[in-house]
Every structure is written in structure tokens, then in C-alpha cells.
Amino acid sequence: MLRRLFPHPVLSLFLIVTWFLLVNDWKLGSLVMAAILATLIPLFTAPYWPGAPRVRNLPALLAYVALVVWDVILANIQVARIVLFMPPDRIRSAFIRVPVDLATPEAIAVLAGTITMTPGTVTADMSADGRVLLIHSLHAPDPDAIRDDIKSRYETRLKRIFG
């Protein structure tokens, strides 16, 4: 019964939080509106995400977000140093192939987005069968190290989150 009313509890929760962020005011009326949206939107959009993966581990997801934010800040400083001080002919850019073991499209999308948002690496493409990501790195003296870093730092955590 509860499952039928809230087919996607995490989405409902996310909608409530989003609505409160939008109104920017803690009133009871906002909660009523948030509850209405959190019920209706998941119900109406349910046909569009058959077989969507469930987030198995919400605390791990929050820890992952914190880790990515921290990495983004550190990597920004690194890349700023490269842009400002490194002579252009010494910048070694390279394409790197990163095999992914993640099974669901959603998890791969999160991994690809993470790689793009951490400065210094951009997800350029994916193999047509969805098993390898093509990554461009701004400065990669050792491409293998970057690949291993992505796999151990982000992919193992995503595996735990999406199961």
C-alpha cells in the first residue's frame, strides 16, 4: 500500500527538500504543498523509470557527495596552478580509457558526471556497449595512475551505493 502511494521514497524525500529550498521559508503551508508534490510527481513519472536502481546506502551517498566536493576544491587549485604557471609545451594532455564495472546506466552517469566535475578530467565518450569510458585529462604524466585513481576512489564507492 505504502509502496503504491510512494513508488520512489528517495525521490519523494528529495522533492520535499527541494520545495523547501525553493520557498526558502519554514511554514506549515509549504509542508502541505511539498507533501502534495512529493506524492503526485513520483506517481505520474513512475512509467518513465522502469527498473530504476534503488539507492542501497543513503549515508554512503552523502559521504560520496562530501568526498567529491572536497576533491573538486583540491583539483581546482591543482588545475589553476597548471593554467597559470606551467609552460604550454610541457602540459601533457592525454586520452585515457577507463573500463567500468558498474552495471546500471544511472551509476555510470554519476561516475561520468563526477569525472567531468573534478577539474583536470573530462568524460569525452563511452564505448557503444557501455563498458569503457573515454576520458581526456589536462595533464597526465602517468595515465595509468589516473585510471586506477578513478576506479579505486569513485567507482568502488558507487558500487557500494548502487549495489
Added chain:
Amino acid sequence: MTDALDLLLAALLVIAGGFGLIGSYGLIRLREGMQRLHAPTKASTVGLGAALLVSMLHGLGTGTGFSWQELLVMIFIFVTAPISANYLSKLHLHLRRAELDLPETGTARDWATFDHQPEPAEPSLPRRDT
């Protein structure tokens, strides 16, 4: 208290402006298209993040209170920015594959940008009966 807050806000604004400037400077300094793609991702993360943080904290000093809306801006930027970056790099691959030193996929199929094999017909969507 407000002095300390003002100092913090000023410092954050300088950081935001600094990273925005470095991002734009990278656009003219880096040499190839793929390298240039890296520069705007800088400005949109730490630069924008710092500016939004200032906007959130500013209300504390003026009495209007902490503002939460900027969090949404940050979330939406983080979700959408990788998509435009991906489109730009796809365009780049299309235009200049011959010059780029692309590695092989190592699997049976090519990179998705160049793979013209038609996908199998859309599978019928499973129904969620639970």
C-alpha cells in the same frame, strides 16, 4: 562578529573572482580545443560555489537570515554542467578524430560517437506491479 563575517565574505568573493578569471585565462592560454574544455569547468565549480556561498551567508549579517535557495542553484549546475561538457567533447571528436590520439575501446564496439550500428528495437517497458 559582523566584521569577521564581512572579512570572510570579502575573502570568498575574491576567491570566486579569482577562479573565474583563471578559468577564462585558461581559455586563451591553453592550446588545443580539448584542453580548453577544462578551463570552464573550473569557473563553474569553485568560483561559482564560492560566490553562491557568499550569497547564502550574506543574509546573516543584514538580518534577513541564512538563505537556502543557492544550494539548489549549485545542485542544478553540478547536474547539468557535465552534459554540456560532454556535448562539446563529442563535437570535438567528430571534427578531428584523425588528429586526436584516441585509444581503442578494447571491446567489440567503437566509441559511441562513431558507432553507427543500429540499436536493437526498443524493448517493451516492464511494468512495475508491486
